[in-house]
Amino acid sequence: MLKTNISEIEKEQNDLYNSFFEGSGEEANVSFDVLFAGKLYITIKIDDKTYEYEEPEPVGNALKQKSLRKRYCLRALYKALSAKTGKTLPWGSFTGIRPTALAREAIENNETNEFSVTEFLEREFLISHEKALLCSKILKNQHGIIKNDHLIDFYVNIPVCPTRCAYCSFISSEMKAVEKIMPEYLEALKKEIRLVKQFMFDKALIVRNVYIGGGTPTVLDEKSLDELLSELSFKVNEFTVECGRPDTITREKLEVLEKHGVNRICINPQTFSDATLKRIGRQHKKEDVFEAYSLALEKGFEVNMDMIVGLPGESGGAVKKTVDTLLDLYPSNITVHTLSLKRGSLMQDEKLSNLKNLNKILSQTHQRLMEAGYKPYYLYRQKHQLGGLENVGFARDNLMCQFNIDSMEECSSIMAVGAGAISKRVFSLENRIERQANPKFLKDYIERIDEMIEKKKQLFS
Numbered sequence: 083m084l085k086t087n088i089s090e091i092e093k094e095q096n097d098l099y100n101s102f103f104e105g106s107g108e109e110a111n112v113s114f115d116v117l118f119a120g121k122l123y124i125t126i127k128i129d130d131k132t133y134e135y136e137e138p139e140p141v142g143n144a145l146k147q148k149s150l151r152k153r154y155c156l157r158a159l160y161k162a163l164s165a166k167t168g169k170t171l172p173w174g175s176f177t178g179i180r181p182t183a184l185a186r187e188a189i190e191n192n193e194t195n196e197f198s199v200t201e202f203l204e205r206e207f208l209i210s211h212e213k214a215l216l217c218s219k220i221l222k223n224q225h226g227i228i229k230n231d232h233l234i235d236f237y238v239n240i241p242v243c244p245t246r247c248a249y250c251s252f253i254s255s256e257m258k259a260v261e262k263i264m265p266e267y268l269e270a271l272k273k274e275i276r277l278v279k280q281f282m283f284d285k286a287l288i289v290r291n292v293y294i295g296g297g298t299p300t301v302l303d304e305k306s307l308d309e310l311l312s313e314l315s316f317k318v319n320e321f322t323v324e325c326g327r328p329d330t331i332t333r334e335k336l337e338v339l340e341k342h343g344v345n346r347i348c349i350n351p352q353t354f355s356d357a358t359l360k361r362i363g364r365q366h367k368k369e370d371v372f373e374a375y376s377l378a379l380e381k382g383f384e385v386n387m388d389m390i391v392g393l394p395g396e397s398g399g400a401v402k403k404t405v406d407t408l409l410d411l412y413p414s415n416i417t418v419h420t421l422s423l424k425r426g427s428l429m430q431d432e433k434l435s436n437l438k439n440l441n442k443i444l445s446q447t448h449q450r451l452m453e454a455g456y457k458p459y460y461l462y463r464q465k466h467q468l469g470g471l472e473n474v475g476f477a478r479d480n481l482m483c484q485f486n487i488d489s490m491e492e493c494s495s496i497m498a499v500g501a502g503a504i505s506k507r508v509f510s511l512e513n514r515i516e517r518q519a520n521p522k523f524l525k526d527y528i529e530r531i532d533e534m535i536e537k538k539k540q541l542f543s
Contacts, residue, residue: 094156097177101470102163110166114159122154126162133162146191153206160208171470172441174208179463181209181472182224183491185217196221212445216458216474223457223477226484227493228290229510234282235291235488236316238275239500240299241524244327247352248363249390249421257301260524267501267524268306270531274499275313277535282497285542289316290494291485294323300330304338311342318343320484322386326350328374329366336381346414346483349374350388354407355400358393368407375411384414384481391444392421392468398443405447409454414481416456418447420471422464440469451476460490497538501527507541516541 095114103109110128117123122137135158140150153175160175178184185203188194194202199221203214242255242264260267282289292314300323302310314321323339325331325347339347351371353359359367378385389404408416420440448458456476463472475486488494492515498505502522508515518541520534521527527534 094152094177095159097465098156098159098175099163101171101177102167102169104466108167112159112163114155116151116155122151124155124158126159128162128166131166133158133165135161157206157208170210172210172213173463173470173472174204174210176203176207176209179465180461180490180492181213181463182217182220182461185221186491189221213472216448216461220458220461220474223459223482224487224491225459225480225482227487227491229493229508231495231508231510232286232288233290234287234495234497235293235485236289236314237485237496237498237500237503238271238292238294238299238310238314239498239503239520240294240296240302241500241502241522242296242301243298244301244330245363245365248361249393249423255524263524263528264302264306266528268302268310270528271500272310272313274531274535278497278499278538279313281539281542287495287497287542289318289497291320291488292316292318292322293485293489296324296326298325298327298330299323300325300327300335304332304334307335307338308341311338311344314342320346322346322348322483322485324348324350325374325378326388327364327366328370331374331377333377336377336383339383340381344383346384346386347378348386348388349378349413351404351408352388352390352419353393353396353400354404355396358396358400361395362393372411375413386415386417386483387411387413388417388419390419390421391447392440398439398446401443401447405450409450412478414479415475415477415483415486416451417473417475418444418451419473420444420467420469422467441471444469444471448474448476455479460486462490495542497542505538505541 099112113127115125120139124135124137126133137154137158140147142150156175156177164170173181176184185199188202189196189199200211200214200218203209203217204211242257242260244257246256321344323344326349328349328351331349349371351368352364354368356367375385387408389408391401452458456478458474459477459482460475461472489496492506492508495508496506501520501524503520505518506515518537521530
C-alpha cells in the first residue's frame with residue numbers, strides 16, 4: 083500500500099509501486115512526503131526504513147515545473163523501491179506507454195538532442211542502457227512525421243473475431259454471438275462514415291492513411307467487405323486492413339481488398355507452434371499462415387506480421403523457431419509483442435512459469451531481426467505487460483507502416499469510426515490532444531450513432 087501527499091502524481095506512483103510487487107505475492111507499506119522549499123526534499127518510508135532524496139528546483143513555466151516535479155518524485159520512489167527490493171526495471175521510473183514520444187518531446191524542448199537522447203533517458207528516468215538505446219534507434223528510423231492539423235488518418239473498427247484469444251482483453255465479440263446484429267452494425271457504421279466524410283470535406287481535412295482494424299475485419303464475408311470498402315473512397319498512399327486470423331483470409335476477400343486500393347494487410351501468426359495456437363484459443367494452424375501469406379504476396383500486398391513473446395508453455399527455443407520462420411517468410415513488417423495479461427483476459431489468473439529469461443529472450447529476438455536487416459521504428463508499452471517490457475515494430479527496406487507511427491507517436495489526428503473507436507484531434511501548435519470515444523458495444527453504438535457523429539463534429543470544429 084502506498085500513501086502520498088502529492089495527489090497530482092498518485093496514479094503514476096501506484097503504477098511504479100505495482101511494477102515492483104505485482105505478481106510476487108509481496109507488498110510493502112510506503113509513505114511518500116515532499117517538501118517544496120526551492121529544491122525538492124523527498125522522504126520515503128518503506129516499512130521500517132527511511133530514504134531521503136534531494137532534487138533540484140523545477141524551473142520553467144507552470145506546466146514544465148509540474149512535469150519536472152513528477153519526474154523527480156518518481157525517480158526518487160524508484161530508487162527507494164529498488165533499494166528495498168533489490169530489483170531494477172528495464173524502463174526505470176518511466177510509467178507511461180510511449181517512451182519515444184517522451185524522448186521526442188525532450189528534444190523539441192531542448193532538454194537533449196538526437197545524439198545524446200540515450201544518456202538523457204538513462205540519467206533522467208533511470209531507463210536501462212539497452213532500452214534507452216532502442217528508443218534512440220527508433221527516433222532515427224522514423225520517417226514521414228508531418229505536423230499539419232489538416233492532415234488526418236482515418237480508422238475503421240470492426241470489433242469482431244472468429245473466436246476470442248485467451249490473452250485478449252479487447253472489447254471484441256465472437257462472430258457467432260453477434261451474427262444477428264452485424265447487418266445493423268454495418269449499416270450504422272456506413273452511416274457514420276458517410277456523414278463524417280462530408281464534414282471532413284467541409285473542414286478541408288485531408289486523409290493521409292486509412293486503417294481498418296479490430297477485431298478481425300476479414301471475419302466479414304466478401305459482400306459485406308465490398309460494401310464497406312466502397313464507402314472509403316480516399317486517395318491515399320497507405321491503406322491497411324487487419325486480416326489477423328489467417329483462417330479468415332480467402333482469395334476472394336483479398337480480391338475485394340485489392341479492388342478498393344488496399345495495399346497493406348496484417349497476418350498475425352503470434353507463434354508457429356500448433357500446440358500453443360490451440361492453447362491460446364486460435365483455431366488455425368501454422369500451415370494456414372503460410373497459405374494466407376502466399377495469397378497475399380500473389381496479390382502484391384505489403385504484409386505486417388505479429389509475434390508474441392511470453393506465451394504460456396513456450397521456451398526460448400519455441401520463440402527462436404517463430405523468429406526463424408518469420409525471417410524465412412520475410413514480411414515487410416514484424417511486430418514483437420510481449421504478452422500482456424489485463425483484466426478481462428481468459429488467462430488473467432494463469433500462473434506463467436517461463437518468465438525467468440524473458441527480457442533476454444526479447445533482446446535476442448530484437449537483435450536477430452536487426453541483424454537480418456529489420457529496423458525498429460515504433461514502440462509502445464501496455465499495463466500488466468510481463469516483466470514491464472514492451473512491444474516493438476520492425477520494418478525492412480524502409481517499408482514502415484505510417485499509420486503505426488502516427489498512432490503510437492500521437493503526431494497526427496485520427497478520425498475513428500465504429501464501435502470502440504477513439505478519435506484523436508492533435509493540436510500541434512498547442513501541444514495538446516483531445517479525444518472522443520465511441521461506445522464499446524455494438525448495440526450501444528447502433529443506438530447512439532447520431533450522438534457520436536455530432537460529437538465528432540464538435541471535436542473537429
